[in-house]
Amino acid sequence: MNRNGMSMVEVMIGVLLLALILLPSLNVIIGKTQTVSTTRDHAQAALVAQKLQEICRSYSFNMIEADQYKSDNLNEEKTFEWKLLNTPELSQTTLNGITYKVVQENTSIDPVKNSLTNDDSYPSVYLFRLELKYQGKDGRDHFLNVSTAIAQRE
Numbered sequence: 001m002n003r004n005g006m007s008m009v010e011v012m013i014g015v016l017l018l019a020l021i022l023l024p025s026l027n028v029i030i031g032k033t034q035t036v037s038t039t040r041d042h043a044q045a046a047l048v049a050q051k052l053q054e055i056c057r058s059y060s061f062n063m064i065e066a067d068q069y070k071s072d073n074l075n076e077e078k079t080f081e082w083k084l085l086n087t088p089e090l091s092q093t094t095l096n097g098i099t100y101k102v103v104q105e106n107t108s109i110d111p112v113k114n115s116l117t118n119d120d121s122y123p124s125v126y127l128f129r130l131e132l133k134y135q136g137k138d139g140r141d142h143f144l145n146v147s148t149a150i151a152q153r154e
Helices: 007-060 079-088
Strands: 092-093 096-103 108-112 125-133 142-151
Touching: 007 079, 007 092, 007 096, 007 125, 007 142, 079 108
Parallel strands: none
Antiparallel strands: 092 096, 096 125, 108 125, 125 142
């Protein structure tokens, strides 16, 4: 008797073996895709933070910090710190469907006192602390904290 076809048992065994190989592979692929997506979201947050730092550095040194102009509203509103905390164009950025927002409570620009001189008039360095909050593609809230020193150019 000559059999050219496969029996139902052979087909079922083949499908079972294929499922045993493919299902773990699919789980690994899905997990790696989520990791890549999370990494991309975090890298974009770093890009937004870097952009804000570069905008800050483009300001005249005496127009970075807002606190020194508390009694002068016109000058205060021209400072980078005031604009960062009060204008949506700087305080929030959307990239690839994710909105990166500056957390105002954890963002500051503080003068650093020069310990080598007793001159308290104007600082020569500002400490810029920035916190970004975003909801990643994974649906969870993420934060990125960045700190940098901005020195006065001679």
